[in-house]
Amino acid sequence: MQKFLAAVGAAAILAFAAGGAGAADKLKACFVYVGPHNDGGYSQQHDMGRQQVDKELGDKVETSFVENVAEGPDAERAIERLARGGCKIIFTTSFGFMDPTIKIAAKYPDVKFEHATGFKTAANVSTYNLRWYEGRYVMGQIAAKISKSGTAGYIVSFPIPEVIMGINAFMLGAQSVNPDFKVKIVWVNTWFDPGKEADAAKALFDQGADVLIQHTDSPAGMQVAEARGLHAFGQSSDMSKFGPKAHLASLIDNWGPYYVKRVKAVLDGSWKSTQTWAGFADDDIILGPLGNMPDDVKAMAQGTIDKIKSGQFFVFTGPIYKQDGTLAAKEGEKIDDATLLSLNWYVKGVDDKIPQ
Amino acid sequence: MEMLEGPILTIITAATPLLLAALGELVTERSGVLNLGVEGMMAVGAVCGFVAADLSGQPFLGVAAAVLAGMAAAALFALLTLVLVANQVASGLALTLSGLGLSALIGDAFVGVPGLGVPHLHIPGVSVIPFLGPILFGQDILTYLAWALAIGVWYVLFRTRTGLVIRAVGDNHVSAHALGYPVIRVRLLAVLFGGAAAGLAGGYLSLVYTPQWTPNMTAGRGWIALALVVFAAWIPLRVVLGALLFGAISYLALYLQGIGIGLPSQFLSSMPYLTTILVLVVISRNRVLLRVNTPACLGQAFVPDR
Numbered sequence: 133m134q135k136f137l138a139a140v141g142a143a144a145i146l147a148f149a150a151g152g153a154g155a156a157d158k159l160k161a162c163f164v165y166v167g168p169h170n171d172g173g174y175s176q177q178h179d180m181g182r183q184q185v186d187k188e189l190g191d192k193v194e195t196s197f198v199e200n201v202a203e204g205p206d207a208e209r210a211i212e213r214l215a216r217g218g219c220k221i222i223f224t225t226s227f228g229f230m231d232p233t234i235k236i237a238a239k240y241p242d243v244k245f246e247h248a249t250g251f252k253t254a255a256n257v258s259t260y261n262l263r264w265y266e267g268r269y270v271m272g273q274i275a276a277k278i279s280k281s282g283t284a285g286y287i288v289s290f291p292i293p294e295v296i297m298g299i300n301a302f303m304l305g306a307q308s309v310n311p312d313f314k315v316k317i318v319w320v321n322t323w324f325d326p327g328k329e330a331d332a333a334k335a336l337f338d339q340g341a342d343v344l345i346q347h348t349d350s351p352a353g354m355q356v357a358e359a360r361g362l363h364a365f366g367q368s369s370d371m372s373k374f375g376p377k378a379h380l381a382s383l384i385d386n387w388g389p390y391y392v393k394r395v396k397a398v399l400d401g402s403w404k405s406t407q408t409w410a411g412f413a414d415d416d417i418i419l420g421p422l423g424n425m426p427d428d429v430k431a432m433a434q435g436t437i438d439k440i441k442s443g444q445f446f447v448f449t450g451p452i453y454k455q456d457g458t459l460a461a462k463e464g465e466k467i468d469d470a471t472l473l474s475l476n477w478y479v480k481g482v483d484d485k486i487p488q
Numbered sequence: 489m490e491m492l493e494g495p496i497l498t499i500i501t502a503a504t505p506l507l508l509a510a511l512g513e514l515v516t517e518r519s520g521v522l523n524l525g526v527e528g529m530m531a532v533g534a535v536c537g538f539v540a541a542d543l544s545g546q547p548f549l550g551v552a553a554a555v556l557a558g559m560a561a562a563a564l565f566a567l568l569t570l571v572l573v574a575n576q577v578a579s580g581l582a583l584t585l586s587g588l589g590l591s592a593l594i595g596d597a598f599v600g601v602p603g604l605g606v607p608h609l610h611i612p613g614v615s616v617i618p619f620l621g622p623i624l625f626g627q628d629i630l631t632y633l634a635w636a637l638a639i640g641v642w643y644v645l646f647r648t649r650t651g652l653v654i655r656a657v658g659d660n661h662v663s664a665h666a667l668g669y670p671v672i673r674v675r676l677l678a679v680l681f682g683g684a685a686a687g688l689a690g691g692y693l694s695l696v697y698t699p700q701w702t703p704n705m706t707a708g709r710g711w712i713a714l715a716l717v718v719f720a721a722w723i724p725l726r727v728v729l730g731a732l733l734f735g736a737i738s739y740l741a742l743y744l745q746g747i748g749i750g751l752p753s754q755f756l757s758s759m760p761y762l763t764t765i766l767v768l769v770v771i772s773r774n775r776v777l778l779r780v781n782t783p784a785c786l787g788q789a790f791v792p793d794r
Contacts, residue, residue: 168702321757
């Protein structure tokens with residue numbers, strides 16, 4: 133009897149091992165999205181990056197994704213399930229996944245983690261981020277030129293440094309064209325809620341704003357702008373089809389090249405924990421398609437983009453004054469990355485208080 | 489005065505989905521059936537409406553599809569609770585959860601597609617009266633339907649024999665049955681009406697309010713509508729008040745932020761719920777009023793000859 137059981141046990145273990153070995157042919161790269169993979173915005177752009185990995189490395193890599201993962205304890209479970217399920221590199225694509233990622237990474241040292249828009253790293257955790265503020269500076273310039281009322285409406289989600297950076301860069305850009313430009317800010321406390329975003333857009337337009345910019349992910353605001361004959365900027369993906377006459381430009385995330393690079397690094401064993409913060413220079417963000425604006429505004433915008441791309445111009449170059457009047461950067465001085473990544477103050481001219 | 493035109497228009501349109509869903513649920517509950525599945529019916533209405541409008545290119549086909557989808561979901565609920573005599577609370581919750589999930593499944597291929605929108609009314613000459621013109625005569629068709637429905641529900645429930653029968657069934661189904669009224673049939677029709685209204689409310693969201701489809705776009709409005717019915721003591725005109733109040737405070741919360749009032753945004757987000765509950769509870773303090781209007785057999789299963 134005992135010999136029989138031992139034989140069965142050995143056979144089972146062999147079967148398991150064989151099965152496991154068979155599945156290890158292709159590298160598993162897994163993605164965690166905070167919203168739907170086809171939300172027409174932020175998560176969709178990540179998914180397009182994933183599809184680029186499929187296209188370029190499909191013979192060696194198998195990708196999969198989990199969508200609509202809420203930031204918080206659910207995220208921990210979702211990430212852990214992926215790590216346990218054999219994923220060798222996991223991309224967690226939202227700021228709120230930061231702590232869950234670090235926690236799970238500590239449990240699975242052989243799995244590589246890439247966390248977007250965060251700032252905590254570990255031996256097997258990299259962070260990657262985009263210099264969206266570069267795009268927002270140009271958007272500020274365009275807004276100041278296009279706006280007739282001199283006021284823009286800004287729909288924002290949560291007071292994290294990335295969002296504050298965006299507001300500040302937008303204002304700096306607008307002020308470079310019109311020093312008296314104003315911005316009205318509404319916090320909707322969500323990354324994605326079309327109804328609420330539409331309401332916020334209407335409230336802002338009712339208060340005299342005639343250009344809308346958002347740091348939330350649905351195209352609802354663009355639709356409201358189109359219905360009212362005003363202008364709006366899109367976020368994360370090309371939103372021109374939601375507002376053919378209203379659309380000025382969209383700040384498009386282009387994650388594909390970075391994803392391909394990192395998966396390749398895992399494949400050839402050269403992966404190391406890094407902190408990447410890319411922008412216009414590597415085409416990781418694209419501001420386009422520029423439309424519904426006079427040619428001279430288009431040329432100005434393109435000129436600024438080119439200057440930023442070539443390194444000639446850095447958005448957060450002094451003199452920059454804080455909201456309370458103190459000097460944050462002297463003439464010609466550049467604010468460093470560390471300060472930007474933990475930014476918690478507004479530049480002068482912003483009429484709002486950062487929610488605590 | 490000019491300044492108020494925009495906000496008032498927005499508030500009225502924000503209140504419309506709440507009003508539609510709440511009116512439907514009011515009729516259902518007046519007949520004695522507690523249907524907690526409003527959110528699920530709204531969701532399937534929203535997705536089916538959007539899909540139909542997108543595939544056919546006709547917004548009104550979308551509206552019809554939304555109504556039919558809501559009715560189909562309600563029919564399922566009616567089968568469970570009226571025929572199979574399942575627990576109404578549990579069935580309603582199941583309807584909500586499965587409705588939300590099913591809507592996400594159906595709508596998966598349609599996320600990120602811009603919608604067509606429904607045409608607004610334009611009565612020549614009258615719509616251009618400043619201020620009153622757009623508010624009274626420039627709305628979209630569904631908003632007018634919601635107002636008409638409010639008046640219609642009130643009239644039918646309190647001024648017609650049909651309404652009397654509905655309320656009788658809801659107050660004492662045993663006596664109603666003894667008198668010869670078809671309790672199950674009355675409740676079935678009331679549930680279907682509730683489903684149609686909830687489906688229409690969902691369709692309004694995906695076809696008019698934000699012409700697009702995204703999963704969970706109902707964002708809890710079904711639950712708010714349910715609460716409105718109860719806090720309004722099952723009185724149609726108070727439901728209108730509640731819906732408008734909720735819409736107004738929601739809008740005000742966002743508007744105040746834009747002005748630059750220093751109140752925390754999270755506090756402002758909770759204001760619509762707190763204010764509406766407070767106001768409706770205060771005006772419904774009268775115990776006699778409450779007792780008269782609460783359907784006495786709400787949520788109780790009815791089986792003839794038992």
